Amino acid sequence: MSDDPSRESWPSDRPPGAIVSNRVPDRQAVGTKSPRTASLRTEVIAGPSPTRYTSTMPERDRYDVVIVGAGAMGLASAFHLIRARPELSVLVVDARSGPGEGSMGASNGMVRDVFSSADNHVLAKNAIAFYRKIMEEHEELRAPSPLLDLYGYLWLLPESRLNEYRSLVSNSHGSIDAQTVGLDEIQSCPGLDVSPPRWFEGDDAVPPEPIAGGFFGRNCGAVAPEMLARFYFQQARSLGVEFAFDLCVQRLSFEGREEILLHEPSKRPFSFQEQMKGRLRISRVHFGDGRSVETDRVVVAAGAWADKILHPLGVATACSPRAQLLFSVSGPVVEELLRWEPPVRPIDSDHGKARFPFLVLPTGAVLKPIFPQRQMWVGFADTVAHPIGTEEDPGTDGRLDYSMARMGERDAFATDALPLVTPYLPKFESAGVRLENSWGGYYNFSPEGLPVLTEAPYGVIFVGGDSGSAIMKADSIGRLVAAQCEGKSDARLFGGDSYRIDRLSLERRSVQEEKIIL
Ligand SMILES: Cc1cc2nc3c(=O)[nH]c(=O)nc-3n(C[C@H](O)[C@H](O)[C@H](O)COP(=O)(O)OP(=O)(O)OC[C@H]3O[C@@H](n4cnc5c(N)ncnc54)[C@H](O)[C@@H]3O)c2cc1C
Numbered sequence: 001m002s003d004d005p006s007r008e009s010w011p012s013d014r015p016p017g018a019i020v021s022n023r024v025p026d027r028q029a030v031g032t033k034s035p036r037t038a039s040l041r042t043e044v045i046a047g048p049s050p051t052r053y054t055s056t057m058p059e060r061d062r063y064d065v066v067i068v069g070a071g072a073m074g075l076a077s078a079f080h081l082i083r084a085r086p087e088l089s090v091l092v093v094d095a096r097s098g099p100g101e102g103s104m105g106a107s108n109g110m111v112r113d114v115f116s117s118a119d120n121h122v123l124a125k126n127a128i129a130f131y132r133k134i135m136e137e138h139e140e141l142r143a144p145s146p147l148l149d150l151y152g153y154l155w156l157l158p159e160s161r162l163n164e165y166r167s168l169v170s171n172s173h174g175s176i177d178a179q180t181v182g183l184d185e186i187q188s189c190p191g192l193d194v195s196p197p198r199w200f201e202g203d204d205a206v207p208p209e210p211i212a213g214g215f216f217g218r219n220c221g222a223v224a225p226e227m228l229a230r231f232y233f234q235q236a237r238s239l240g241v242e243f244a245f246d247l248c249v250q251r252l253s254f255e256g257r258e259e260i261l262l263h264e265p266s267k268r269p270f271s272f273q274e275q276m277k278g279r280l281r282i283s284r285v286h287f288g289d290g291r292s293v294e295t296d297r298v299v300v301a302a303g304a305w306a307d308k309i310l311h312p313l314g315v316a317t318a319c320s321p322r323a324q325l326l327f328s329v330s331g332p333v334v335e336e337l338l339r340w341e342p343p344v345r346p347i348d349s350d351h352g353k354a355r356f357p358f359l360v361l362p363t364g365a366v367l368k369p370i371f372p373q374r375q376m377w378v379g380f381a382d383t384v385a386h387p388i389g390t391e392e393d394p395g396t397d398g399r400l401d402y403s404m405a406r407m408g409e410r411d412a413f414a415t416d417a418l419p420l421v422t423p424y425l426p427k428f429e430s431a432g433v434r435l436e437n438s439w440g441g442y443y444n445f446s447p448e449g450l451p452v453l454t455e456a457p458y459g460v461i462f463v464g465g466d467s468g469s470a471i472m473k474a475d476s477i478g479r480l481v482a483a484q485c486e487g488k489s490d491a492r493l494f495g496g497d498s499y500r501i502d503r504l505s506l507e508r509r510s511v512q513e514e515k516i517i518l
Pocket residue numbers: 068069070071072073074093094095096100101102103104105106107108109110111247248249250301302303304305306309324325326379400440441442443463464465466467468469470471472473
């Protein structure tokens with residue numbers, strides 16, 4: 001691997017293995033018949049020509065490294081590990097049918113380098129630069145639609161928050177490319193009420209905060225998660241990484257010491273397991289179909305489901321999953337908004353024309369433009385803790401719960417999303433907005449809102465704690481995981497920044513709390 005990031009290059013060959021179709025389904029092409037009971041995946045593969053990745057069952061009975069999870073983090077990790085150490089045998093296992101079908105596939109697919117934490121900023125900025133670079137080098141990442149489209153984020157903010165954002169820019173010494181936008185200019189947004197009198201009908205006790213101005217992040221926009229997943233998958237596979245889909249990792253074990261593990265995740269670990277941590281290493285990965293493989297190293301990149309593998313070992317991740325929903329809407333009110341030309345110039349502008357940006361309301365509600373379908377996706381930062389459903393998601397062995405099957409909660413549009421949108425965009429309450437579809441996935445929150453990458457006991461590496469923003473940082477995280485597997489203390493990010501890995505560890509964590517979680 002070249003030390004000079006500007007001279008990095010990627011193999012352009014197609015993967016040697018058979019992929020029936022290399023297209024990950026497009027959520028927009030799919031209607032929702034019964035969103036309360038149909039999972040996103042069930043919907044998208046129910047069409048006439050379902051997308052299926054050939055499931056490669058593990059070919060060997062031993063691998064140097066097994067990565068659990070082919071989501072944003074696992075895929076980028078596999079790619080960077082095999083680039084750095086081509087001699088290693090690496091297996092990536094996922095319970096779903098293809099790459100990026102967990103929370104990655106349910107995501108908004110937005111990228112930004114505007115964060116309050118300098119660590120998040122650095123990780124995202126370098127990853128976004130990498131996504132731009134691969135898009136420039138690979139035609140299939142430019143057409144028919146681009147991997148990356150930096151049309152900008154526009155935060156509409158009350159006075160107190162505007163000042164916070166202004167100081168972010170000055171503290172970043174020019175690293176954050178952003179500008180403030182005057183209230184007059186924002187008021188050209190059709191239907192926007194900058195001083196809403198009340199939250200709900202009849203509730204005028206404490207009115208929502210008036211909008212004082214805007215903050216426009218330029219190095220921000222959309223990435224196509226399905227294209228990114230396919231890129232990492234194909235590249236890693238062409239370099240020799242093996243993938244096994246529709247295969248659930250049920251448990252990890254120590255060779256010859258089965259008796260010290262609990263295999264029932266519902267029971268608590270034995271207290272004596274604490275004493276074993278420094279003395280034993282995981283050496284076997286067991287699958288739901290009864291088979292297993294031997295390994296030297298396990299990387300758990302299982303997103304919201306990581307605890308299910310690690311808790312039975314008595315290993316804590318410090319992270320907790322929370323459901324997040326998205327709603328796609330259409331109609332005349334949406335179309336009027338999409339025609340708005342905001343007074344800001346994005347990095348990727350359509351022939352110099354400003355376009356509707358990713359709009360963040362003071363309540364945390366977000367609106368993503370979906371130009372080709374003349375729709376918008378509406379989401380909101382769900383920071384209210386509520387229970388995670390544990391109903392079974394019928395994976396290959398029925399053990400991968402935290403089901404995404406019931407997550408398209410249409411009712412939640414009216415009860416949860418609209419109250420955060422209508423104070424500022426009252427027309428959203430009208431018949432001019434039609435709910436087309438809804439789906440969901442998980443944010444796996446770390447305590448500070450930054451990723452966790454830690455050498456857990458028993459030689460297991462845990463990477464997770466995405467806190468809702470790991471796609472935009474995935475490339476940097478993948479480089480850190482690869483460096484950690486190599487036993488290095490630092491990793492070089494794509495743009496050349498060097499990053500000390502243990503800043504993200506649980507034992508020597510050294511990060512500031514992230515205040516901008518969307
Ligand atoms: C509604 C929504 C909107 C979002 N918007 C954005 C956004 O705009 N930008 C952004 O950067 N991020 C966004 N995110 C967050 C983003 O999706 C996550 O940060 C990212 O997917 C985390 O990557 P991951 O690899 O940790 O987890 P995942 O993508 O969930 O991948 C984990 C994988 O592990 C597999 N797995 C789990 N357990 C097992 C097992 N036992 N055996 C085998 N396989 C297993 C799962 O099937 C899954 O494929 C959003 C998320 C949601 C839900």
